Amino acid sequence: MSIYRASSAACAAVLACALVSTAPAADISIAVAGPMTGSTAAIGAQLREGAAAAVDALNASGLLPDTKIILNVADDACDPKQAVAVANRLAADRVRLVVGHFCSSSSIPASDVYAEAQLIQISPGSTNPQLTERGLKTVFRVCGRDDQQGAVAAEYILRYYRNNKIAVLDDKSTAGKGIADVVESRLQQAGQSVVRQSYVAGEKDYMALVSRMKRDGIQIAYIGGYYTEIGLIVRQAAEAGAGLTIMANDPLMTREFWAITSKAGDGTLFTFMPDATKNPQAADAVARLKASNRSADGYTLYAYAAVQAWADAVKRAGSFNALRVAAALRSQPIETVIGTVRFDSKGDNAAPGFVVYRWHDSNVEAVEQN
Incomplete structure (x- = not known):
């Protein structure tokens, strides 16, 4: 230490x-x-x-x-x-x-x-x-909390991508799987069919996963995980011409994500607390x-x-x-x-809420706030 x-x-x-x-x-x-x-x-x-x-x-x-x-x-x-x-x-x-x-x-x-x-x-x-x-x-x-964050992400997907073929992915971690479960549940409750997949964190090659989504005609993929692996998936999806939009959770709020993806990261959506x-x-x-x-x-x-x-x-x-x-x-x-x-009896902050952001030309821009 x-x-x-x-x-x-x-x-x-x-x-x-x-x-x-x-x-x-x-x-x-x-x-x-x-x-x-x-x-x-x-x-x-x-x-x-x-x-x-x-x-x-x-x-x-x-x-x-x-x-x-x-x-x-x-x-x-x-x-x-x-x-x-x-x-x-x-x-x-x-x-x-x-x-x-x-x-x-x-x-x-x-x-x-x-x-x-x-x-x-x-x-x-x-x-x-x-x-x-x-x-x-x-x-x-x-x-x-992820039950708040996942609801915001699912509502955004339903509002703008309801007629698209949707996949929900996670890295099997506590945070990644937890948020993906919330998003999947919310989408299914709204009558939206979802393709659910997992991947192994720490790998460098996700082309098999990308190829599967491309073959299945996935148009938007929600990913619960961390910026390194999500960045690699975004970049490899662009290289494969998968033609899909990717949305993820709060760990994408770091410039290291763009360092991994460069221009391939343009249009990637994610949720984070207010700026x-x-x-x-x-x-x-x-x-x-x-x-x-x-x-x-x-x-x-x-x-x-x-x-x-x-x-x-x-x-x-x-x-x-x-x-x-x-x-x-x-x-x-x-x-x-x-x-x-404002901490409640559980220790949660009642204030933050979540905002939908988008990566664009190496910068983050707010897209929609709930």
């Missing part, structure tokens, strides 16, 4: 400024955990940059007097076993907050460790409903990220908001005790860079 020590930065507008006490600051450790290596490392970098920027702002703000927040960076490589090992180390180190994990297959088993250790976990990107469906009092997420960079509350954080050559894209501001929400709750609770902080997190709305966060 590497340790990132956040540097001091000018006070961010999103975190209230206060006079700094002359008392020596106590070091309090928190962590950001996610895929810092592996095929989804680009998203891990977003989590790391967002959490680091938030810690810089928090330490400069004086919101938590006589306290210096130290950020630990933990790599789970999107692997459930490694995630549990990370969770056990962080629990043993008595960190006060884990911003993470990203992959639902990592967050869910890790959450059991954090709950037993009474450690606050706030995920910026784990969308599988099961993360918050098990009654764990210290587990939260600032992102949305937090457009929030007035995020202006200062976005400017500071850009000034340090860091991007505010994707999950960056969601990780930032996780730190903000925790710090606000600690301040109101007057304690770092996890159960008191958890109660404070649920007690009232919290203003963050992603807007107002």
